[in-house]
Amino acid sequence: MSLGEQGISGVTARASLGGLSDGRIDISSLVDTASDVDSFCCGWTGKLVPQTLLIEREGSYSGIESSVIELLWEASIPASFVQGISGSVVYGAARSFLSAKGTNFLACPMVIGEGAAGSYMFSAGACFEALGSARGANENASTGLCLFGTAYIPQRYPNKSLIYALKFLSFRKGLLSPEQLHSLELQMTALLAEGDDGELAAPEVSLLSLDTLIEFLSRYRPRTHPNLAIAKSGLFSASWTHGRRAKITLSFDRDGGEWVGVDLDAKIRNSGAFVRDSLAGIALPYREWITA
Amino acid sequence: MKGDLIPRTDHVALHCQPKTGLEYNGVGIPVGITKDAFRADDDGISSNWVEYDGGNFATVCLCLASVRHARKSHGVATINVGELIDVALDGGKEASAIHDPIELQRPNPGHSLIVGLGAADHEILDVLALTADVAPFTEDSIAQSKAIFGR
Numbered sequence: 001m002s003l004g005e006q007g008i009s010g011v012t013a014r015a016s017l018g019g020l021s022d023g024r025i026d027i028s029s030l031v032d033t034a035s036d037v038d039s040f041c042c043g044w045t046g047k048l049v050p051q052t053l054l055i056e057r058e059g060s061y062s063g064i065e066s067s068v069i070e071l072l073w074e075a076s077i078p079a080s081f082v083q084g085i086s087g088s089v090v091y092g093a094a095r096s097f098l099s100a101k102g103t104n105f106l107a108c109p110m111v112i113g114e115g116a117a118g119s120y121m122f123s124a125g126a127c128f129e130a131l132g133s134a135r136g137a138n139e140n141a142s143t144g145l146c147l148f149g150t151a152y153i154p155q156r157y158p159n160k161s162l163i164y165a166l167k168f169l170s171f172r173k174g175l176l177s178p179e180q181l182h183s184l185e186l187q188m189t190a191l192l193a194e195g196d197d198g199e200l201a202a203p204e205v206s207l208l209s210l211d212t213l214i215e216f217l218s219r220y221r222p223r224t225h226p227n228l229a230i231a232k233s234g235l236f237s238a239s240w241t242h243g244r245r246a247k248i249t250l251s252f253d254r255d256g257g258e259w260v261g262v263d264l265d266a267k268i269r270n271s272g273a274f275v276r277d278s279l280a281g282i283a284l285p286y287r288e289w290i291t292a
Numbered sequence: 293m294k295g296d297l298i299p300r301t302d303h304v305a306l307h308c309q310p311k312t313g314l315e316y317n318g319v320g321i322p323v324g325i326t327k328d329a330f331r332a333d334d335d336g337i338s339s340n341w342v343e344y345d346g347g348n349f350a351t352v353c354l355c356l357a358s359v360r361h362a363r364k365s366h367g368v369a370t371i372n373v374g375e376l377i378d379v380a381l382d383g384g385k386e387a388s389a390i391h392d393p394i395e396l397q398r399p400n401p402g403h404s405l406i407v408g409l410g411a412a413d414h415e416i417l418d419v420l421a422l423t424a425d426v427a428p429f430t431e432d433s434i435a436q437s438k439a440i441f442g443r
Contacts, residue, residue: 183318190320190365191310205311225318230311232328239315239324247422249326262422267382269419 161205162192168207168214175218180225184214187228209235212252212276220279222290226250240289248286250274261286298389300374304339304404305349306330307356308367308426315426322367325424327417329369336405341391342370344402352402353433359398362429362437369424376420380409383416 165188173181192205213228213236226238231251239249245264251257256275259282262268274281279290298304306329308314313328330337342352353368373389380387387408394400409416429437 186318186320187316190316190322191314194310194363194365227315227317227324229313229315229324229326229328231326232312237315237326239326241324245422247324249418260418262419264419264422269415271415271418 162188165192165205165207165210168210175214177221180217183225184217184228191228191230205230206234206236206253208254209252209257212254212257213238215276216250216252219277220291223292226290242285242289246289248282248289250282250290256281259286261289294391294393296391298341298373298391298404300372300377302373302389303342303370304373304376304389304406305342305352305356306337306339306369306371306424307360307362308369310365313421314367322365322426322428324426325367325369325421327414327421329421329424330406330409330411330417332409332411335392336390336407337409339371339389339404339406340400341389341402341404344391344404347402349427350430350432353430354436355400355402357429357433357437358440359394359400360437361441362434364428364434366429367426368429369426371420371424375423376406379419379423380413380416383413383419385409385413385416387416 166185169176169181169184169188176184216238217225222240224240226240229237229239231237235251235253235257237249237251239247241247242263246262246266248259248261250259256273258271258273260269260271261283270283270286272281272283279287282290306325308322308325308329310316312331313326314322315324315326317323340352340355341347342349344352347355349368349370352370353362356362356368376389377387385408387406389404389406392403392405394403409420411417
């Protein structure tokens, strides 16, 4: 099913990139029509600093109750959290080692409301804040804005968490081995496929936490893929067992997270914090259970 | 009988769901729980007595699935009562499991409560989670649940 068939071809985007170039792109010519992921994404490549990014919707969507727009930018560009216009999170971080991987972007899900026509401005200030120290770096400005995505159809995919998580995995797949990617896809589906209509209050799932988990797996390449869970806080946790009665669990947040180690036979429980770039904060022997 | 202590040799079972502390392995099968799987309220932590009325894992799955919608992605965590008591004691708490049959719209005669522990006892619950054996619901119980809840 193509986006044009879903009526999203009326959406256009225009970017002013550092005053050096403008582009106007019809999304319908850029979408991946083979994609079955229901989200609509835009972004750019190269070391660009958009001063404005204007997303316009010309007319109402037909048959679509709402849409999701994701802002993407190079993961190699230092960035910080900013608040998007819809209140959703715009996220980026300085991770130089990602740049070597080439194809990685960070995503910003933005839910735009009911399908009335409208324009949404991503201000220069917001872009600059998001891009942090990359401000003013206009080299390679010929690299254009790219847009891709599909329409979010609530009736078909009631659970946005799973859509976002799988989309995020696809952006970050360059960091992961095929085996890690496959396992994470299965685990995301198991964790999130049920939707948000369960009998128990379900937490808002943190893509930031997922991002940190992915980076952790990429950096340390544990010999055994961990078991995954989602905490009440919405953060992802990964655990490695050591025999049947000992376990180390890491809960991932923005710059690292917390760890808990339990050894039933030794009757010990320890906990603490760790940072994303080092395992040093995790006490021995628990640390070895991750990499062993 | 309501309030009876459940013997140390018996087990209690928890209905665990994906976004509330159920851990999945690399092929998407539920294999463990975290402390978030223990849902505590003022009365205690809700559970079901596995061996109630001669029961076993299959019967407790049917019982749990009759009172709350059970799906393939859900899990049942079983915990030995003696180990529960010992883990709590090691953490400085006196805990027990008591029979707490429910006779409301959806009767649950094997319902039990873990008492003496609350959500604030997260250090003990971290340890207790590791004692749990976790398995998916049986096919029969999922089919029964679907028939009851229609989803």
